Amino acid sequence: MIIPPRGMVRRRLLQTGVGTSAFLAAPALVRAQALVPTPAQTEGPFYPVMLPQDVDNDLVQVHGAATPAKGAVTHISGRVRDAAGQPIVGAQVEIWQCDAQGLYDHPGQSDLARRDKGFQGFGRATTLVDGAYRFRTIRPVAYSGRTPHIHFRVITADGRRLTTQMYVAGDPGNDRDGVLRAIRDPRQRQQVLVSLAPADGLEGGALAGVFDIVLA
Numbered sequence: 001m002i003i004p005p006r007g008m009v010r011r012r013l014l015q016t017g018v019g020t021s022a023f024l025a026a027p028a029l030v031r032a033q034a035l036v037p038t039p040a041q042t043e044g045p046f047y048p049v050m051l052p053q054d055v056d057n058d059l060v061q062v063h064g065a066a067t068p069a070k071g072a073v074t075h076i077s078g079r080v081r082d083a084a085g086q087p088i089v090g091a092q093v094e095i096w097q098c099d100a101q102g103l104y105d106h107p108g109q110s111d112l113a114r115r116d117k118g119f120q121g122f123g124r125a126t127t128l129v130d131g132a133y134r135f136r137t138i139r140p141v142a143y144s145g146r147t148p149h150i151h152f153r154v155i156t157a158d159g160r161r162l163t164t165q166m167y168v169a170g171d172p173g174n175d176r177d178g179v180l181r182a183i184r185d186p187r188q189r190q191q192v193l194v195s196l197a198p199a200d201g202l203e204g205g206a207l208a209g210v211f212d213i214v215l216a
Contacts, residue, residue: 034083037216039188041165041179044151046104047096048122059095059120059137069119071100071138075199075208076166079131080154082215087131093213094153095135096122102143139196139207140168147173147180154213166211169193 054063061068076095080088098104098121103114105121115121125133140148150166167180174180174193183189191214199208 035081035085035214036185036187036191037083038162038164038191038213039183039185040162041183041192043153043163045108046098046106047151047153048105049107052105052120052122054120055122055124057123057125057133057135059097059123059135061136062118062120065118067118069099069138070116071119071141073203073206074137074139074196075134075202075206076137076150076194076211077132077134077208078211078213080127080133080213080215081131087127087129088156088215089127089129089131090157091127091131091133092155093125093127093133094122094155095124095137095150097137097140097150098143100138100141102141140166142171142173145178147171147177149177149180152211152213154215156215160215162213162215164213165192167193168209169195 052062059069060073080091080093082088096104099116099119101114101116103109103111103116105115105119106112109115119138123135123137125135127133137150140150142148148168148171152162152164152166154160154162165179167174167177180189180192183192192211194209194211196207196209199206202208
């Protein structure tokens, strides 16, 4: 490949009406394009009143429980970044969801006695230097009025907060879910839809998906 002299490049830019400064600034403009923020969504009525004794990032195996949680084991991972694409380090990521029967660990939940005691229901992780987090949970299930979803809350070290929800891409209940449909921006709606695929490499019979979160 022959690289023309620098002066020749400048003359060509001037002849085409493109200034040298604009040419050199183009990569910076591309880098400066902001990412689409993850939409804020309702917390819902079932954030735990009392946190479980086990609040780690593995919701499938509760410390002291005789059996693991019912449901399809699902690994959810992702990164937390700002709108410029920079990782947010040390952020606290919380998730909570219903068990495989559609029951939350909450005193306001009807039929609470039937709840799966082997499912933690709530988990917490801290983002690493690259903004990464990871959870081991179950595939979310539908219950009356709602499509399958997992609640997420992110709290950064400088006090920023975001509460949102993650949905299963392609689930037939998505089109009828009022909370999901309330996201008007199609880019933001797409952002909270996560494809779950077989992940036998991580764990036999498990699923896995990636949910990246962008804070405004």
